[in-house]
Amino acid sequence: MAKNKTVATAxxxxxxxxxxxxxxxxxxxxxxxTYDAIVVGGGHNGLVNAAYLAKxxxxxxxxxxxxxxxxxxxxxELRPGFSFTTFSYALSLFRPDIVAELDLVRHGFMPLLMPxxxxxxxxxxxxxxxxxxxxxxxxxxxxxxxxxxxxxxFEHDLGKVLQAFKPLMDNPAPNLFSDDPxxxxxxxxLAGRVKALPKDVLHNALRLLTGSAADxxxxxxxxxxxxxxxxxxxxxxxxxxxxxxxSGLVLLFLSLGEHDGAMGTWSFHKGGNGGFTQVLARAARTxxxxxxxEAPVSSVITSGGRxxxxxxxxxxxxxxxxxxxxxxxxxxxxxxxxxxxxxxxxVDAIRRYxxxxxxxxxxxxxxxxxxxxxxxxxDDHYRGFVNIAPSVDYVERAFDxxxxxxxxxxxYLDTCIQSVVDPDMAPPGQHVMxxxxxxxxxELRGSDWDAERDHLGANVQATLESFFPGFGDLxxxxxxxxxxxxxxVAGLSEGNIYHGELFLPQLFSFRxxxxxxxxxxxxxxxxxxxxxxxxxxxxxxxxxxxxxQRILGDRARARRDx
Amino acid sequence: xxxRRTPFHERxxxxxxxxxxxxxxxxxxxxxxxLSEKAEYVSVRNAAGLFxxxxxxxxxxxxxxxxxxxxxxxxxxxxxxxxxxxHYALWCDDRxxxxxxxxxxxxxxxxxxxxxxxxxxxxxxxxxxxxDRVVIEDVSPEWAVLALQGPRSRGLLTGLDERIGRLxxxxxxxxxIGGHEVNVSRTGFTxxxxxxxxxxxxxxxxxxxxxxxxxxxxxxxxxxLQALYMTRIEAGLLLLDVDFANSRFAWTDADRATPIELxxxxxxxxxxxxxxAFIGRDALRGKMxxxxxxxxxxxIVVDRTDWRRHHDAAGLVPEFDHRAVHxxxxxYDDAGEQLGYVTSFMYSPVLQQHIGIARVPVSLAxxxxxxxxxxxxxxxxxxxxxxxxxLPHFNPQRKTA
Numbered sequence: 020m021a022k023n024k025t026v027a028t029a030x031x032x033x034x035x036x037x038x039x040x041x042x043x044x045x046x047x048x049x050x051x052x053t054y055d056a057i058v059v060g061g062g063h064n065g066l067v068n069a070a071y072l073a074k075x076x077x078x079x080x081x082x083x084x085x086x087x088x089x090x091x092x093x094x095x096e097l098r099p100g101f102s103f104t105t106f107s108y109a110l111s112l113f114r115p116d117i118v119a120e121l122d123l124v125r126h127g128f129m130p131l132l133m134p135x136x137x138x139x140x141x142x143x144x145x146x147x148x149x150x151x152x153x154x155x156x157x158x159x160x161x162x163x164x165x166x167x168x169x170x171x172x173f174e175h176d177l178g179k180v181l182q183a184f185k186p187l188m189d190n191p192a193p194n195l196f197s198d199d200p201x202x203x204x205x206x207x208x209l210a211g212r213v214k215a216l217p218k219d220v221l222h223n224a225l226r227l228l229t230g231s232a233a234d235x236x237x238x239x240x241x242x243x244x245x246x247x248x249x250x251x252x253x254x255x256x257x258x259x260x261x262x263x264x265x266s267g268l269v270l271l272f273l274s275l276g277e278h279d280g281a282m283g284t285w286s287f288h289k290g291g292n293g294g295f296t297q298v299l300a301r302a303a304r305t306x307x308x309x310x311x312x313e314a315p316v317s318s319v320i321t322s323g324g325r326x327x328x329x330x331x332x333x334x335x336x337x338x339x340x341x342x343x344x345x346x347x348x349x350x351x352x353x354x355x356x357x358x359x360x361x362x363x364x365x366v367d368a369i370r371r372y373x374x375x376x377x378x379x380x381x382x383x384x385x386x387x388x389x390x391x392x393x394x395x396x397x398d399d400h401y402r403g404f405v406n407i408a409p410s411v412d413y414v415e416r417a418f419d420x421x422x423x424x425x426x427x428x429x430x431y432l433d434t435c436i437q438s439v440v441d442p443d444m445a446p447p448g449q450h451v452m453x454x455x456x457x458x459x460x461x462e463l464r465g466s467d468w469d470a471e472r473d474h475l476g477a478n479v480q481a482t483l484e485s486f487f488p489g490f491g492d493l494x495x496x497x498x499x500x501x502x503x504x505x506x507x508v509a510g511l512s513e514g515n516i517y518h519g520e521l522f523l524p525q526l527f528s529f530r531x532x533x534x535x536x537x538x539x540x541x542x543x544x545x546x547x548x549x550x551x552x553x554x555x556x557x558x559x560x561x562x563x564x565x566x567x568q569r570i571l572g573d574r575a576r577a578r579r580d581x
Numbered sequence: 582x583x584x585r586r587t588p589f590h591e592r593x594x595x596x597x598x599x600x601x602x603x604x605x606x607x608x609x610x611x612x613x614x615x616l617s618e619k620a621e622y623v624s625v626r627n628a629a630g631l632f633x634x635x636x637x638x639x640x641x642x643x644x645x646x647x648x649x650x651x652x653x654x655x656x657x658x659x660x661x662x663x664x665x666x667x668h669y670a671l672w673c674d675d676r677x678x679x680x681x682x683x684x685x686x687x688x689x690x691x692x693x694x695x696x697x698x699x700x701x702x703x704x705x706x707x708x709x710x711x712x713d714r715v716v717i718e719d720v721s722p723e724w725a726v727l728a729l730q731g732p733r734s735r736g737l738l739t740g741l742d743e744r745i746g747r748l749x750x751x752x753x754x755x756x757x758i759g760g761h762e763v764n765v766s767r768t769g770f771t772x773x774x775x776x777x778x779x780x781x782x783x784x785x786x787x788x789x790x791x792x793x794x795x796x797x798x799x800x801x802x803x804x805x806l807q808a809l810y811m812t813r814i815e816a817g818l819l820l821l822d823v824d825f826a827n828s829r830f831a832w833t834d835a836d837r838a839t840p841i842e843l844x845x846x847x848x849x850x851x852x853x854x855x856x857x858a859f860i861g862r863d864a865l866r867g868k869m870x871x872x873x874x875x876x877x878x879x880x881i882v883v884d885r886t887d888w889r890r891h892h893d894a895a896g897l898v899p900e901f902d903h904r905a906v907h908x909x910x911x912x913y914d915d916a917g918e919q920l921g922y923v924t925s926f927m928y929s930p931v932l933q934q935h936i937g938i939a940r941v942p943v944s945l946a947x948x949x950x951x952x953x954x955x956x957x958x959x960x961x962x963x964x965x966x967x968x969x970x971x972l973p974h975f976n977p978q979r980k981t982a
Binding site for chain 1: 615616617619620623627628733797798799800885886889898899900901903928930931932933934
């Protein structure tokens with residue numbers, strides 16, 4: 020039982036009122052281990068879900084396998100004074116409504132502006148975008164005068180599509196296969212919204228949903244570095260190259276967020292994304308949720324086709340009429356429950372569901388800032404993403420290797436030196452650097468990640484060295500997080516950062532499976548709230564909230580029916 | 582006649598990447614150093630920022646009768662100040678309307694220094710009576726003032742002189758920075774943990790250089806007026822000619838306001854009982870007694886859902902503009918009757934809300950009262966749901982800890 024104690028988590032940002040710190044004694048009687056709702060997994064969606072359930076008055080328990088909450092959104096001090104964002108590293112798609120409804124500012128929510136985006140080029144030049152729109156157009160014109168106003172057209176066209184798609188992030192996906200009049204109505208409303216779209220907006224949406232990012236961008240730009248910057252971001256976390264169908268959708272999806280209303284922009288949360296999930300944990304606790312750490316759930320207990328609780332790996336059982344899995348669909352449907360209890364079409368769909376993670380993280384502790392030869396003595400280009408993707412060809416070639424079961428010799432890197440914006444993440448003058456790395460397919464042909472881990476780290480470091488001569492001399496520590504590590508540590512199947520690919524057949528009314536996108540499961544009382552449910556991956560909080568709304572709606576309906 | 586430059590100009594000009602300058606009290610003052618004032622603001626709230634406060638007017642009061650003189654002029658009693666202490670000071674006319682506010686620092690039994698936004702030397706000198714033993718000097722150009730504001734300010738300045746680390750909120754004292762004897766006060770206009778370094782103009786660049794060197798690698802940047810305005814609205818700190826007018830130069834009483842109406846009553850606790858005769862005492866006492874204030878100054882917060890809803894309905898992407906709006910906007914009840922008005926407004930990135938400083942009927946001044954803000958959305962005014970809120974909007978523990 021000692022393993023299941025509630026442990027007060029370290030607070031990397033600032034002390035906030037309302038965070039209980041005292042450990043509660045392990046519960047023993049069955050009554051003590053009975054709740055209104057149990058959430059399996061303390062990642063951001065599990066915490067959001069629990070917070071909403073607790074806010075509605077449900078006695079809610081979160082069971083987290085590890086010693087910290089946050090799932091794949093954690094910050095760890097791997098070296099004294101250096102805070103590493105082990106996995107997830109920036110914020111954009113988190114739903115603003117949740118910030119308000121859970122009163123997150125009171126608990127320390129603090130997204131920090133990233134004022135720049137820096138894209139080094141192989142010839143030593145660069146593209147440096149900043150917070151001044153006019154200055155950005157001049158910088159783009161330095162690479163192509165034509166692209167300066169094309170950039171305005173692109174932002175406007177994309178903005179119109181984003182405006183049309185945003186409501187999908189905050190509302191349930193209609194069930195296309197249900198006779199429920201509510202679902203029919205929801206579908207009719209959706210059809211009405213689609214029909215109301217201007218011709219060009221609908222057409223652009225279709226091109227993005229079905230086509231490649233490179234094709235879409237070619238319609239606007241001729242500058243290679245500008246296209247490469249946008250096309251590379253359109254592959255993040257996904258087994259597509261910039262010229263693959265499907266990358267347009269990723270471009271669209273990853274632009275659906277905002278920072279203080281600015282569409283498609285990202286921020287660093289204070290203390291990294293681990294600082295952010297600590298905020299969620301404080302909010303959930305303040306609203307009354309219990310969070311138990313080092314409490315790995317082995318299975319959901321079912322009785323007569325309905326969920327009645329969960330069993331931990333050590334055999335301890337907790338009971339509740341509502342059990343919510345925030346784990347990915349494979350774990351939700353094939354590990355926590357016996358798939359033989361489930362309809363065959365669901366099990367088949369989950370078996371077909373693509374994970375195939377292709378991303379890794381390489382994190383560095385640095386003794387100083389890297390130097391870019393064309394910008395000597397400056398550091399204002401390090402206040403946001405540093406995007407290592409000098410051309411579309413570069414990214415496509417990096418992808419080529421992944422198609423054949425190997426990792427990129429020259430990887431695409433989405434890096435950031437977060438300590439420039441948040442100096443609390445490293446000692447004065449020293450830095451932490453997060454390098455999202457692609458492509459690194461989960462399944463390697465003829466080797467495995469335990470054998471290749473160091474070589475991947477060396478690859479990434481050598482790539483950085485080629486753009487920032489002397490980079491290696493700054494490295495104090497290097498952490499390599501392969502897809503296998505993401506799976507082992509954060510529990511994401513095959514290391515897919517989104518709980519499954521953001522492919523069109525795995526989104527919206529089809530996420531995670533056709534007819535099972537309403538956050539319920541065929542087992543009564545068993546719900547799903549992870550990123551493998553609508554609207555999908557990234558730190559959005561939306562699956563957690565939508566699932567909570569579904570649960571609360573079902574409870575209200577059940578009470579009415581009694 | 583060229584506009585004046587502050588003693589730090591050589592440094593601030595070199596750092597001003599935007600070329601944007603304002604004129605503040607006849608001095609060049611940086612609007613923003615970087616392309617983004619929001620980035621400067623984030624640095625102040627998350628690390629620390631440097632701000633050149635030199636254009637403030639500074640008056641040196643000395644002599645055996647300095648305390649007695651100030652006690653007769655200032656609405657807030659300065660007699661409680663000990664050497665090494667400072668407080669927020671305000672002075673009123675004989676009808677109890679606010680003239681100006683500033684910070685009053687006591688240096689010794691017989692020496693005080695007062696900051697002011699506007700010239701006040703003649704006003705103060707004309708109040709000196711034949712029996713007053715006070716000398717008033719305008720020391721504005723002789724003293725340069727450099728503010729370091731934000732959570733890292735204490736640690737960084739303590740590294741320069743450990744005495745600074747012992748200063749209490751609104752305390753001040755001597756320190757040595759850049760080889761010069763300076764005075765450091767734990768004061769500022771950002772509502773955050775912060776300090777102001779008072780140095781002789783001749784030593785200003787040395788002081789700047791020492792502070793600059795000590796703050797490298799800590800995320801400290803210089804910040805301009807635009808970021809300052811953002812922080813001061815969050816801090817609920819009133820700005821002359823924005824949130825109140827100098828009663829000496831206001832055309833009508835509608836433009837004048839008493840400290841009580843401005844929410845500054847906390848500085849006047851002794852007024853009902855004091856035997857201290859000061860300008861405006863009887864008028865203020867009367868207003869306190871009969872409750873004849875016309876309005877109260879309070880915070881307002883705009884409902885986020887309503888903000889998004891109105892923009893969505895108009896087909897617009899809701900904007901969250903952090904820039905300070907210094908201008909009136911009007912507040913209504915649900916029947917469309919005007920209740921009051923907002924004098925300062927912004928979207929606060931730290932609070933994730935649109936906030937304002939507003940004047941509302943006394944009956945609505947308590948936090949949580951509902952009213953509506955008139956705001957233009959898509960070329961027409963809509964009424965956005967808002968609630969009254971306590972000032973300051975942002976009040977971190979570190980400010981006074």
